[in-house]
Amino acid sequence: MPGSLEYTIWCLATLLEVAVVVSAIGRRCFGRYLCLNLYMLSSLVVSIARYWALSHYGLRSSEYKYCYFYSDAILTIFLYLALITLYLRVFDEMNVDKYVRLAAVALLAGTALFSYGVVQQSSNKMLTGFFFELSQNLYFVGLVLTYVLWGAILKLRETRTQLIQLVLSLGIYFSAFAATFALGNMFPNFQFFGYVVPVFGCLLPLAWAFAFWRLAPDARIAPARLAVVPR
Amino acid sequence: MATLIFLLSSAALLQFFVSYCRSLIAACIKQPLSAEVRDVTGIPSTASAADFARVIQLLDLCPERPEERGRIRAINTYFWLLNVVRATLARAIPSLVAWTDMERGQCTYFAAVTLDRRIAFSRDMLAQQIDV
Numbered sequence: 001m002p003g004s005l006e007y008t009i010w011c012l013a014t015l016l017e018v019a020v021v022v023s024a025i026g027r028r029c030f031g032r033y034l035c036l037n038l039y040m041l042s043s044l045v046v047s048i049a050r051y052w053a054l055s056h057y058g059l060r061s062s063e064y065k066y067c068y069f070y071s072d073a074i075l076t077i078f079l080y081l082a083l084i085t086l087y088l089r090v091f092d093e094m095n096v097d098k099y100v101r102l103a104a105v106a107l108l109a110g111t112a113l114f115s116y117g118v119v120q121q122s123s124n125k126m127l128t129g130f131f132f133e134l135s136q137n138l139y140f141v142g143l144v145l146t147y148v149l150w151g152a153i154l155k156l157r158e159t160r161t162q163l164i165q166l167v168l169s170l171g172i173y174f175s176a177f178a179a180t181f182a183l184g185n186m187f188p189n190f191q192f193f194g195y196v197v198p199v200f201g202c203l204l205p206l207a208w209a210f211a212f213w214r215l216a217p218d219a220r221i222a223p224a225r226l227a228v229v230p231r
Numbered sequence: 232m233a234t235l236i237f238l239l240s241s242a243a244l245l246q247f248f249v250s251y252c253r254s255l256i257a258a259c260i261k262q263p264l265s266a267e268v269r270d271v272t273g274i275p276s277t278a279s280a281a282d283f284a285r286v287i288q289l290l291d292l293c294p295e296r297p298e299e300r301g302r303i304r305a306i307n308t309y310f311w312l313l314n315v316v317r318a319t320l321a322r323a324i325p326s327l328v329a330w331t332d333m334e335r336g337q338c339t340y341f342a343a344v345t346l347d348r349r350i351a352f353s354r355d356m357l358a359q360q361i362d363v
Binding site for chain 1: 233234236237239240241243244247248250251254255257258301302
């Protein structure tokens with residue numbers, strides 16, 4: 001069973017997820033960033049479901065493992081969709097919604113097909129392996145997409161502070177996870193990652209809660225201040 | 232492959248982190264400092280990097296607001312990162328010295344604005360206690 005530190009981090013992450021939704025409702029921007037809030041709500045439901053599976057079946061049971069990996073894949077797909085809605089907000093004045101949605105579905109289908117191809121060649125546990133592979137690949141796709149979105153924000157001189165901070169915190173989250181997964185593959189016996197991954201999981205709801213609570217939806221910043229290389 | 236992904240994602244993490252810190256600073260850079268904070272910190276019109284440690288010490292003396300904890304830590308890390316850049320890379324690329332100095336000064340200004348908010352918060356709390 002997890003120790004008290006793991007439970008504390010877990011509780012903290014769950015509380016922060018609640019804080020995001022409460023902040024968004026309190027500041028009346030729940031509908032504006034609906035997919036982001038739905039992701040946080042689904043993450044909250046998943047936390048409760050995982051706790052139920054853990055307390056009923058135990059950490060090493062196959063029920064908990066199935067629950068963990070399937071819910072992780074579903075959450076990653078939700079986060080991917082949340083990222084796409086950020087794309088839609090950044091490009092909302094260009095009337096390219098249809099193309100963004102089409103590209104997003106095509107990319108998701110492509111990632112799923114690629115994951116299926118990888119699992120089919122190397123694993124006999126098809127379904128679990130597929131969800132695990134899909135989840136990992138979507139994290140990397142998410143990182144690349146967030147990087148592209150950040151480039152677009154700089155290029156289009158986006159000024160909405162809240163939107164900018166939501167995208168940047170998502171970028172930190174994706175890149176921190178991708179770096180940790182890669183480090184985990186390089187040093188598989190290093191126990192440190194067991195603590196690092198849940199701590200990173202707290203960063204995204206913390207940053208989003210701050211963005212919803214502290215920043216006015218119509219707050220603007222000068223885009224020139226965002227580029228590291230002065231323009 | 233894992234090494235390549237690690238290097239790429241670490242570079243992306245660094246860039247996102249720097250941009251995030253800059254967006255935090257940019258969101259409060261136009262906020263004027265109260266005369267009280269100017270007196271306490273000794274910051275005239277532009278803040279300098281040398282004042283950062285002192286402003287952080289003053290911040291530690293005020294009651295903390297939970298929503299600010301993460302941001303102060305992020306800016307503290309950013310300031311430390313800038314110090315590292317100044318001590319290493321800036322020796323090879325002299326133009327970086329001016330840039331790091333400007334950024335560190337803005338970190339100090341951010342800390343001073345946060346101090347201003349904390350003082351206002353403490354004053355409100357005290358007023359509420361007196362009312363009770």
